[in-house]
Amino acid sequence: MIESAILIKQGAEARIYTAPFLTRTAIIKERFSKTYRHPTLDKKLTARRVTQEARCLFKCRKSGVDTPVLYFVNTENSTICMEFIQGMIIKDLLISDNEYIQNKEKQDELAEKIGIALAKVHAVDVIHGDLTTSNLMLRESNQSLVIIDFGLSYVSSLPEDKAVDLYVLEKAFLSTHPNSEEMKNYKASQGILSKLAEVRLRGRKRSMVG
Amino acid sequence: MQSFTLEPFPTRGQIHILLYKNVSNAAELRKRLLSHDQELSYAFIDAKMVLDKFQLLVATNDAVQHELNSSLKTHNVHSEIVYSLSPTTNISESLRRFGISDSSTSIVVVKVGGNSEEARSHLSTLIHGEECDIKDFSNFVDISRIKKYYKIDDKINDQNEMLDIIVGSIAIKSVS
Numbered sequence: 001m002i003e004s005a006i007l008i009k010q011g012a013e014a015r016i017y018t019a020p021f022l023t024r025t026a027i028i029k030e031r032f033s034k035t036y037r038h039p040t041l042d043k044k045l046t047a048r049r050v051t052q053e054a055r056c057l058f059k060c061r062k063s064g065v066d067t068p069v070l071y072f073v074n075t076e077n078s079t080i081c082m083e084f085i086q087g088m089i090i091k092d093l094l095i096s097d098n099e100y101i102q103n104k105e106k107q108d109e110l111a112e113k114i115g116i117a118l119a120k121v122h123a124v125d126v127i128h129g130d131l132t133t134s135n136l137m138l139r140e141s142n143q144s145l146v147i148i149d150f151g152l153s154y155v156s157s158l159p160e161d162k163a164v165d166l167y168v169l170e171k172a173f174l175s176t177h178p179n180s181e182e183m184k185n186y187k188a189s190q191g192i193l194s195k196l197a198e199v200r201l202r203g204r205k206r207s208m209v210g
Numbered sequence: 211m212q213s214f215t216l217e218p219f220p221t222r223g224q225i226h227i228l229l230y231k232n233v234s235n236a237a238e239l240r241k242r243l244l245s246h247d248q249e250l251s252y253a254f255i256d257a258k259m260v261l262d263k264f265q266l267l268v269a270t271n272d273a274v275q276h277e278l279n280s281s282l283k284t285h286n287v288h289s290e291i292v293y294s295l296s297p298t299t300n301i302s303e304s305l306r307r308f309g310i311s312d313s314s315t316s317i318v319v320v321k322v323g324g325n326s327e328e329a330r331s332h333l334s335t336l337i338h339g340e341e342c343d344i345k346d347f348s349n350f351v352d353i354s355r356i357k358k359y360y361k362i363d364d365k366i367n368d369q370n371e372m373l374d375i376i377v378g379s380i381a382i383k384s385v386s
């Protein structure tokens with residue numbers, strides 16, 4: 001790890017640092033090993049996970065989604081180096097910013113941005129996999145919605161998978177804002193919408209039949 | 211000339227970046243590079259393909275990583291910088307597109323390690339041209355060529371946005 005890196009978050013699967021990186025400030029996401037796995041297998045699986053996260057992150061950025069810029073991938077020490085986003089986590093915004101707590105228009109505007117961003121992600125067949133409000137940010141400079149944490153992302157064109165993404169987002173948002181309409185600007189195909197209805201009924205877990 | 215540290219690999223030494231214009235002996239330099247002339251331990255890059263120093267630093271960081279874990283795809287860390295700048299894994303194509311050609315007149319040089327002033331005075335004997343400030347990259351960059359080789363959507367015209375995609379393309383190559 002870079003010597004002057006500062007640990008800012010310690011999660012279940014990864015540590016997040018900020019560090020100076022080639023004249024800029026970067027976020028470094030370091031996946032650590034799972035001690036219950038065989039070391040050789042663990043190294044292989046972790047490297048694969050890091051690679052997949054970096055690929056999904058870059059694929060989205062390249063197709064015009066606002067995500068952190070990818071700087072450096074190092075599978076030797078399981079780190080991804082990316083742009084440090086100066087801004088607010090949506091979860092914190094919805095809890096602590098009075099403007100967002102009280103103003104329905106402000107909430108709708110945010111919901112709209114989220115819908116547009118997710119539609120772009122799905123347009124290139126990336127499934128985010130963990131669309132909670134802690135993985136969404138608002139850039140301070142231009143109020144652009146930024147999608148972060150592609151740690152559970154994968155590529156799929158299945159309407160079912162996209163519907164689960166929508167469902168997770170819906171649940172995350174409805175828990176704080178029961179009347180929000182974040183789907184308004186997500187122009188889903190009929191296939192995705194009918195799958196969404198199914199997923200709503202049974203929850204996130206994939207059905208065992210069919 | 212400007213010198214930088216690669217924070218992930220601080221022990222590898224400083225990275226020196228220099229820019230030359232009105233270069234008249236690119237063909238001679240290229241010939242010496244092709245014959246693996248040991249005196250030329252620098253990355254010689256066509257300035258047409260350089261948008262920003264950050265692009266160079268990200269590619270250099272990748273090249274140094276390859277060197278340190280013995281996964282160089284080319285002969286040495288300096289040719290690896292040229293290779294790393296390219297988004298494709300075709301080595302000869304990458305070196306042709308990003309390295310100097312016989313007709314190059316503006317050249318960017320990257321040197322890994324060593325003393326900056328020694329590098330500069332050595333380069334002044336190798337390159338027949340004028341050194342200029344590396345802030346002047348924008349005077350020499352060929353945007354349409356950059357867009358073509360990095361496969362950047364034609365709708366994108368903002369140079370910061372271009373740089374973000376360029377840097378990502380370089381970074382993702384090491385796991386592609």
Ligand SMILES: Nc1ncnc2c1ncn2[C@@H]1O[C@H](COP(=O)(O)OP(=O)(O)OP(=O)(O)O)[C@@H](O)[C@H]1O
Nearest residue numbers: 009011013014016027068083084085134148149151
């Ligand atoms: N690029 C970034 N810019 C600014 N802050 C970031 C960035 N990436 C992550 N963070 C901060 O770190 C937190 C955790 O990051 P992230 O969500 O990527 O990891 P995680 O949830 O621990 O990982 P995983 O879900 O894979 O276990 C984010 O909620 C955010 O506060």
Ligand SMILES: [Mg+2]
Nearest residue numbers: 130134135149
């Ligand atoms: Mg997260």
